[in-house]
Amino acid sequence: MRGKVGIAMTESSERLYCNACEMRLNSALKDVDTASLEAIDTTKACNAFKKGHVIFEEGSAPKGIFCIHDGKVKVYKTGDEGRDQIVRFAKAGDILGYRSLVSGEPYSVSAAALEDCVVCFIPQATFFEVLKSDEHFPMTVIRLLSGELQRAQKQIVNLAQKPVRERLAETLLILREVYGTDDGDSAALAVKLSRDELASVVGTATETLVRTIADLKRENLIATDKKKIRILDLEGLIHAGNLQD
Amino acid sequence: MRGKVGIAMTESSERLYCNACEMRLNSALKDVDTASLEAIDTTKACNAFKKGHVIFEEGSAPKGIFCIHDGKVKVYKTGDEGRDQIVRFAKAGDILGYRSLVSGEPYSVSAAALEDCVVCFIPQATFFEVLKSDEHFPMTVIRLLSGELQRAQKQIVNLAQKPVRERLAETLLILREVYGTDDGDSAALAVKLSRDELASVVGTATETLVRTIADLKRENLIATDKKKIRILDLEGLIHAGNLQD
């Protein structure tokens, strides 16, 4: 909704080869056969996106899938009153936009760069070709969707039943899980989100989010410096999130 | 959580043949090839479940998938304090439990009969066999998951951003969409849910749900008689749900 829409693409089409791509090893394209990999390499396009720029937008027609080569991405849905709700975080190796492609409908979510990114675009035709020719790829897609669905359903229960404080604690732990921590400071989350963005993950008003962060700081569970968040007491945060399992 | 757990299976193993099954035509197994259909027929088991009985339960290990032959089923997740959250409604022709099967994890949701049901059980081995041998089945599964994910993400936004009144209005419209209306009374929803169940779809307390239903009745948008709900003013209900699209 906000964000710099429009000329989303930026800079050069750098030449990246999937074969040589270190990212591919822990990605959805890990097990793809050589023929498919070649098909992808010859048809794909790699683009750089500046922080804040929209990669694709809810309501528009999908033309292919996106594979994140580098950088962090938020996937979000815009509600009726224009408020965004972040539904997923993606990182290097993740693929985006395949859900809408397989259903043949307009994107039901948007994606935007949380920091400067390099994202490869694989056209629709190639995607479906690989889906048909590669033995393992359909199952990979099934597993990806399955994982996302499970997480979404858990989030539904959290939103319906847990208070903001618990949802925030869990969100911080998830961010740590997904994006990890800084080199040299294992307490510091590697993502930097605005309070607005954090609020739209947790599903609350920005003011409430700010206050709840202040609470966690007061209890010495976390510390913040600008957008940097450090987890001081992991156990305590797990407890604050009611996550003893 | 409640519900009559335990001896879930009931009555006979009626003999049903997929080939002859009218339900199959609008089901996930519509396009499955004859060989696969035969594999299913020879390995499946059909069971009757009484209203309220649990078909499978969150946390237990999946052994196969379930195909609803007849009846209505709720799929729900139990929160930390034991409150259920309904995440999906299923009906004849729908398959259940495949998500956990493909991820190889325990069920992340439970399923229970909303009315007397007949449900066929297709063992794991057969499911994976069909997934491998049938040309179209993997894509069917991808589409099913994709649809569920899309609905789940929409629900996330609704829970985070919409008030109870709007969520209830939308829920009633969805129930109408999914289960249709009574023969001979096109205003009357064909499902009957308890107030508790309705509350755990909408994601609110039972008392709030009851009051909000009373509001909609007062405005002549709906009428109720016990568990029967009649939609008196479709347009009005769409409006109450903020769903003009």
Place this chain on the structure above:
DNA sequence: AGCAGAACGTGACCTATATCAGTTTTCCCT
């Protein structure tokens, strides 16, 4: 049919969170 337990409904109250308004801090941009 009649009874017990469950489901439903309603009132009174409370609290978590939203909203509004204003100040301070941070982030950019030239």
Place this chain on the structure above:
DNA sequence: AGGGAAAACTGATATAGGTCACGTTCTGCT
């Protein structure tokens, strides 16, 4: 570096919806 806009924070207040308590109406049994 400095000025303007956006983001972050804080306080005051409003309110949707949760909780508790209770009466009433169903429903399923024996």
